[in-house]
Amino acid sequence: MILDYLCEHYNGTVSQMYEVLIRGVEEHVETYDLEERLLAQMMFTGSTDQIDSVFQLYVNRKKTRESVVKAYFTEKSVAYFLERKKVDGRVFEYLESAVNQSIEKDKVPTIYLLALTYYYAGCPKLSEEQARLCRLIGGLLISEGLVFPYTRELSRHMAVPEDIMDKAMVEYIGKRDGRPELLVRILPDEEQYHSEEIRRVYQGIFVKQKVLFEGESMEYRIYDYDEGKRVLAAEGRVTCDHKLDGKENSRFALLNQMGAAQGKKDEEALKKAMEDYLKKAAVLSELFPIN
Structure with missing residues (x-):
């Protein structure tokens, strides 16, 4: 009782x-x-x-x-x-069920879409239905500017715009109302760190996108405030990577291949990369003519 x-x-x-x-x-x-x-x-x-x-x-x-x-x-x-x-x-x-049952996909809580696409990014394969959902909600997030390093990994399941695939990214998870400071230097040319903006993309997640060419790497340091004191919160290095699924044939990747071939004095590889670049540029101009 x-x-x-x-x-x-x-x-x-x-x-x-x-x-x-x-x-x-x-x-x-x-x-x-x-x-x-x-x-x-x-x-x-x-x-x-x-x-x-x-x-x-x-x-x-x-x-x-x-x-x-x-x-x-x-x-x-x-x-x-x-x-x-x-x-x-x-x-x-x-x-998945919540997204499928919603008539208006853009009314589904954003955190659902982010969690689901983050999960898909780590899956080597998706079912046909999952791939359809990935394309649908992945495209919706990209159109709203919700782009993270994992977005590039979705290229194995869906088409990701080249301007995303061609950039290295730094992600920092801090406080929602935080204002972290980003210092970077591009190796091998720069010796001193300089300040650059890191954008808050969603709540406490901040992302920096940077174009890096073949042979370049970006060292970064992120400072944040802990109980009013400025502290080093994260540091590391990111490099140019055009080996992701869906990126190896981008125009930027082909430019990198030209640079690498020229550095190695490989005329055949340089010629092939140049031909591939011209073909891709011609196809894009035909599909998306500039008025």
Whole structure:
């Protein structure tokens, strides 16, 4: 009787409510709306250590509320995309279903689209339906300027514009209201670092795009503020890469191939790259004439 009363009326800390829920399930006591109340409290407080097990109990034992289910999958999408945490594969099944069921794709929460395309970018192969979704939502994100380093990896599943494929990218995940400083130098020509803008693309994710030619690399340092103090938050190096699927035949890649062939004094490779460049330029001018 006491356990039945607690399940129906008790409110406490997340850990206390979780203990009451598990004991109620073990003792086959009616838990009323405890699963739903506990899920809401977990998401509100950020104490989500046991949220997956509570959600499974909720969907398996109770009539679910759509708003709670959406909130749970939003929480998982945020954890996956913004915090880069591993999540269960069922999350992506739900996201695919949510996108398919929406008539207006641009009304689907952006975090769903970002999490799903980020997942697709790491998949070596997609089913026909997944590839269709990838093209649909990937194109939508690109048109809205939501471009990240992983966007280039989508080229194995969809056509990605050359102006994205031809750029190296630096990504920094900081605070939503942060103002990080980016210092770069282009090797082998530059010795001193200089400041360049790094754009906030989505919430706390900042991205810098940079054109790098064959043989160049960009060293970067990112400074941010921690408790009012300027600290070195990230550093590294990115290089020219035209070996991604879908990029090896871009005009920029062909320019790089010409430069490399000229440096090696390889006349055959230089001639082939020049011919390929002219063919591609002719095709593009025919398909997209300038009025």
